[in-house]
Amino acid sequence: MPAMxxxxxxxxxxxxxxxxxxxAWAWLRANLFATVPSTIATVVFVAAIVxxxxxxxxxxxxxxxxSADYEACRALEYHAACWGFVTEKYRLILFGRYPYQEQWRPxxxxxxxxxxxxxxxxxxxxxRWLVVVWAVVxxxxxxxxxxxxxxxxxxxxxxxxGLPLTVLLTLIGVSASIxxxxxxxxGRRSHLPFARGAxxxxxxxxxGVPLITVLFVASFVFPLVxxxxxxxxxxTRIAAGITLFQAAYMAEVVRGGLQALPRGQYEAAAxxxxxxxxxxxxxxxxxxxxxxxxxxVNSLLSTFMDTSLVTVVSMYDLTGALRLSLGDxxxxxxxxxxxxxxxxxxxxxxxxxSRYSAWLERRLGRWTLRPGAARA
Amino acid sequence: xxxxxxxxSTRSGRARxxxxxxxxxxxxxxxxxxxxxxxxxxxxxxxxxFGFLREPAGFAIGEGPVPYSPSDSYLMAxxxxxxxxxxxxxxxxxxxxxxxxxxxIGRLSRNVxxxxxxxxxxxxxxxxxxxxQLLAWYLVATELLPEATSPLQLAPxxxxxxxxxxxxxxxxxxxxxxALAAFPLGLLGAWALFRWARSRRExxxxxxxxxxxxxxxAIGLPxxxxxxxxxxxxxxxxxxxxxxxxxxxxxxPEFLSLVLGxxxxxxxxxxxxxxxxxxxxxxxxxxxxxxxxxxxxxVLRLVVxxxxxxxxxxxxxxxxxxxxxxxxxxxxxxxxxxxxITNTAINQNGQALxxxxxxxxxxxxxxxxxxxxxxxxxxxxxxxER
Numbered sequence: 192m193p194a195m196x197x198x199x200x201x202x203x204x205x206x207x208x209x210x211x212x213x214x215a216w217a218w219l220r221a222n223l224f225a226t227v228p229s230t231i232a233t234v235v236f237v238a239a240i241v242x243x244x245x246x247x248x249x250x251x252x253x254x255x256x257x258s259a260d261y262e263a264c265r266a267l268e269y270h271a272a273c274w275g276f277v278t279e280k281y282r283l284i285l286f287g288r289y290p291y292q293e294q295w296r297p298x299x300x301x302x303x304x305x306x307x308x309x310x311x312x313x314x315x316x317x318x319r320w321l322v323v324v325w326a327v328v329x330x331x332x333x334x335x336x337x338x339x340x341x342x343x344x345x346x347x348x349x350x351x352x353g354l355p356l357t358v359l360l361t362l363i364g365v366s367a368s369i370x371x372x373x374x375x376x377x378g379r380r381s382h383l384p385f386a387r388g389a390x391x392x393x394x395x396x397x398x399g400v401p402l403i404t405v406l407f408v409a410s411f412v413f414p415l416v417x418x419x420x421x422x423x424x425x426x427t428r429i430a431a432g433i434t435l436f437q438a439a440y441m442a443e444v445v446r447g448g449l450q451a452l453p454r455g456q457y458e459a460a461a462x463x464x465x466x467x468x469x470x471x472x473x474x475x476x477x478x479x480x481x482x483x484x485x486x487x488v489n490s491l492l493s494t495f496m497d498t499s500l501v502t503v504v505s506m507y508d509l510t511g512a513l514r515l516s517l518g519d520x521x522x523x524x525x526x527x528x529x530x531x532x533x534x535x536x537x538x539x540x541x542x543x544x545s546r547y548s549a550w551l552e553r554r555l556g557r558w559t560l561r562p563g564a565a566r567a
Numbered sequence: 568x569x570x571x572x573x574x575x576s577t578r579s580g581r582a583r584x585x586x587x588x589x590x591x592x593x594x595x596x597x598x599x600x601x602x603x604x605x606x607x608x609x610x611x612x613x614x615x616x617f618g619f620l621r622e623p624a625g626f627a628i629g630e631g632p633v634p635y636s637p638s639d640s641y642l643m644a645x646x647x648x649x650x651x652x653x654x655x656x657x658x659x660x661x662x663x664x665x666x667x668x669x670x671x672i673g674r675l676s677r678n679v680x681x682x683x684x685x686x687x688x689x690x691x692x693x694x695x696x697x698x699x700q701l702l703a704w705y706l707v708a709t710e711l712l713p714e715a716t717s718p719l720q721l722a723p724x725x726x727x728x729x730x731x732x733x734x735x736x737x738x739x740x741x742x743x744x745x746a747l748a749a750f751p752l753g754l755l756g757a758w759a760l761f762r763w764a765r766s767r768r769e770x771x772x773x774x775x776x777x778x779x780x781x782x783x784x785a786i787g788l789p790x791x792x793x794x795x796x797x798x799x800x801x802x803x804x805x806x807x808x809x810x811x812x813x814x815x816x817x818x819x820p821e822f823l824s825l826v827l828g829x830x831x832x833x834x835x836x837x838x839x840x841x842x843x844x845x846x847x848x849x850x851x852x853x854x855x856x857x858x859x860x861x862x863x864x865x866v867l868r869l870v871v872x873x874x875x876x877x878x879x880x881x882x883x884x885x886x887x888x889x890x891x892x893x894x895x896x897x898x899x900x901x902x903x904x905x906x907x908i909t910n911t912a913i914n915q916n917g918q919a920l921x922x923x924x925x926x927x928x929x930x931x932x933x934x935x936x937x938x939x940x941x942x943x944x945x946x947x948x949x950x951x952e953r
Contacts, residue, residue: 221677222677222679223680225677229676229677229678232676232678232680233678233680236680236681383586383589384586385589385590386585386586389589389593399927399931399935400892400926400930400931401892401895401930402892403896403898404926404927404930407913407919407923408923411913411919411923412919412920415603415604416603416604416607419603419607419610496695496697497696499696500896502899503898503899510696510698510699510702513699524710526706526710527706527707527711530699530702530703530706534695534699537694537696538694541694541695542690545690
């Protein structure tokens, strides 16, 4: 009997059992020690983290000075962070040169707009009432900031600054450039040679030059081409410049949506007797615009970052206000803390928006495409 | 006849009417702006025209490869600006491509730490405005670095301080001129060798190994030129003096922070392009190539890379253009690029319109040239479809 059992054993040479695919040890092997270079990288990284982490924690947290105490900060001799700079200047950084006593107004205005943005973020809120919400929120923002009515003292736009200015320029830039971009995109895909040529020329010209030259045009050339005696303030000019710049990029975003629609949509619209305008309004645009909503969010993100350039034409947005607060010679040496703070503010907004856009893309992809529907 | 040409009742007539209306509206708007402009320029007594280009600029420019002094004309000042823009852009593009490729490949690493670090790099750099990053780099370069009297030594004779980076440079001699002249010849020779190898392969099916001979020609010719010029070996070494670091070649803190800021920022975008390009090659391609018996290296060289590059190169060029356009942020940190010099010129002579037109035309020319090169490349690598 034992001999027979031995014969039944596989004769082709026994194989090792497959490596474990699950469990902590298998994960570590696959992700940290899969190959020799991988192991070396792991060792180097762990060594660097072990060495650097305590120092970073000491610099940024445990050893840092949080109160606006200049002497205490100097005593640190840069071995730890002086968050006292931020404690001292955060209102200047966040609200710029806006009158100190009135700074609750930009605060309320910004919170209002951010709340409205938060509400608009969910596709379930994409109803007609959302238009009403924005029709209330935007004027409320401007009234709160500008004052002059309802017993609020008047604050010139030249004094607006910090985060509210960044948010305002972003909102105007994106919302005003969407209709312009739609017109330009339709123009670029039009069968009328002149309309196509003019739109293409505008889009390519603007996309070919840096934003800063457009801002120069807004601040130097706009006043020259206005009728004499007609003055527009800097904020309006810059907002118009950002809008005109953004419109060219928006047009390409919209064009992407238009091109993604299958020809069948046009043919179907033509076969039920719709004209060009009706086809665009009732059939093409509603579908194309939904397709590019995630790209709109990305435009919002890049405009938000681009507004920092208005610093160059002497406006005090978030970046400009930081530079303003660093003008104080006493605190100038603690610029690193200031930059980390403002960088963190930008990062929170931008990272949030990019995650949201990715989420939206997945969600809308599920929603707009029927199973099996072909998309060109 | 004229009724059918511009008639509301036919499709083509309507199309013509729309276009006529659009053209008229655009012309009217242009005429309106133009007449305002004329009036405003007259009342503010601002000159117009490009005559100012030949007049002396009168302001100094901090640095640049173009020899320039304040008594030179505006045209020379702008040329110096263009040279500075291109210099920053070229160095930035090279650095950004290298760093971006490394980070992009790193994001595909099997090691979770490498993967995570590269992902964190991309997310952090992409979500903070470039201007903020540039300003921070500039302050680090001008405030945190040691004084020029006690610079940081990175390598023998390479010093980093608040006044910038100083490094050794060969003293210009005949040998270097010969080497420089032989360099394009070497490249040409290598290219000819590759052409020959290719035509041999197409005619005979045998591939001559020309990689090493080509390298030899490309490197050997400049070396020969250097030798024939007397093999100059003298170096201009930076030395620490009591006041600063003297000698050698220097890079100003403005240039350093601009180039580093642009390169690290753009690298984050390039990393994403490289990653998606590599992921765009289906795994079946690698498997099929392996099934044909190709070695791993040849799989990479002959199958994966050509297909990945087709996806990578177009967005990569647009990142190069973005970097070039973003170099205009130099104005915020005082590096004398085209925009920054033109800004000075505008403040000085008030001829904003002409100056801005000049900047725009320079950028548009760069764009146009790149687009032409890109189209040529795309035609070369386009899939030959049935």
